[in-house]
Amino acid sequence: MIRKLLSYLIPITIYKNKSSWSKSIEVTWANGELVLDSENTNYSYGSLQRILRLGLKKIGFRQIKAMNKILVLGVAGGSVIKTLVDEVSFKGAITGVEIDPDIIKVANSYFKLNQIPNLTIVITDAFEFVLQANEKYDLIIVNIFQDTKMPNFLFENFFTQKLCFLLQKKGFILFNTMVLTEKDNLRNKKYVEEFYQPDFKLATIPRVEIHNELILIEKIK
Template sequence: MIQKLFSYFIPIKIFKKKSSRSKIIEVTWANGELVLDSENTNYSYGSLQRILRYGLRNIGYDAILEMSHILVLGVAGGSVIKTLVDEIEYKGKITGVEIDPDMIEIANQYFNLKDIKQLEIVIDDAFEFVLKTKDKYDLIIVDIFEDIKMPNFLFESFFSNRICSLLKNQGFILFNTMILDEAHNVRNRKYISEINPKLFSSKMLPRIEVHNELIIIEKVE
């Protein structure tokens, strides 16, 4: 494909849409791969896929292969789901929660998310979903952004306690956060400090991208 070849020299935008939830959504050929971007940041594939792959590798691919149910809060184009299915060859169930139906439409059209049989997509607010769900999960991936902003509820103790309560024993939370200033550094350290150390171990991974910091929480009992 000529667009793919040219994208090694210059990004080639092939789709742009205004979304009520995500404002601008763009699909672009960049360095030979399709990526999904908002107005100011990468939403799926590209650098975001590298970040979440790094987090999954830290948890351990062998451990992930033994899991039976993974929850993804914030699907966008589905790059982390593709990593799970195509690269790790995870065979268990995946539930993806995405608030923006336009995003799922684009993910199905350009990134073939609809072809993943073990994936169930739920169009819902992540906060509402975690309050309602009766399931327990081996891994919860939290990757929720509104362009470059993260909703405040993600860092509130009520929400973190709730998602921790949805973990099976030895289950993990992989939380992708964006750091743009010192206040965000303070926010992340406060978040970690409020995790119950008797029930959970938690750590921040060294950054591989300037503005993203991954937090991993493991249920130890």
């Protein structure tokens, strides 16, 4: 494909639109691969896929492959789901929660998300989904952004407590955060310092792709 080859020289945007939740949704050929971007940041594939792949490697592909249920909060184009299916060879059930129906339409059209047989997409607010949920998961991936902003509820203790409640024994939470300012840095530092859940441990993977920090929470009992 000519556009794919040319993208090694210059990014080529093939789709651009907006939704009620995003000022801009762009699908672009960049360095030989399709990526999904918002106005100011990468939403799926590209750098975001590298970030979350690193987090999954920290947990261990073999360990993830043996899991039964995974919850993904913030689907966008579905790059982490593609990593789970194509690289980890995960065969269990994946539930993806996404607030923006328009971005799921793009993911289906350009990234074939609707062709993944073990995936269920729920169009709703992640905050409401988590508060109402009771099903247990082996891995919860939190990857929620509105362009470069992160909703405050992600860092509130009661939300973290509920996520921990939804974990199976020996389960993991993989939380992708964006750190652009000193305020963001202090927010993450406060979150880590104040984290306390019996039978859980927390670790960070700082400055992934310059502006991202991964937080990994493990249920040890």
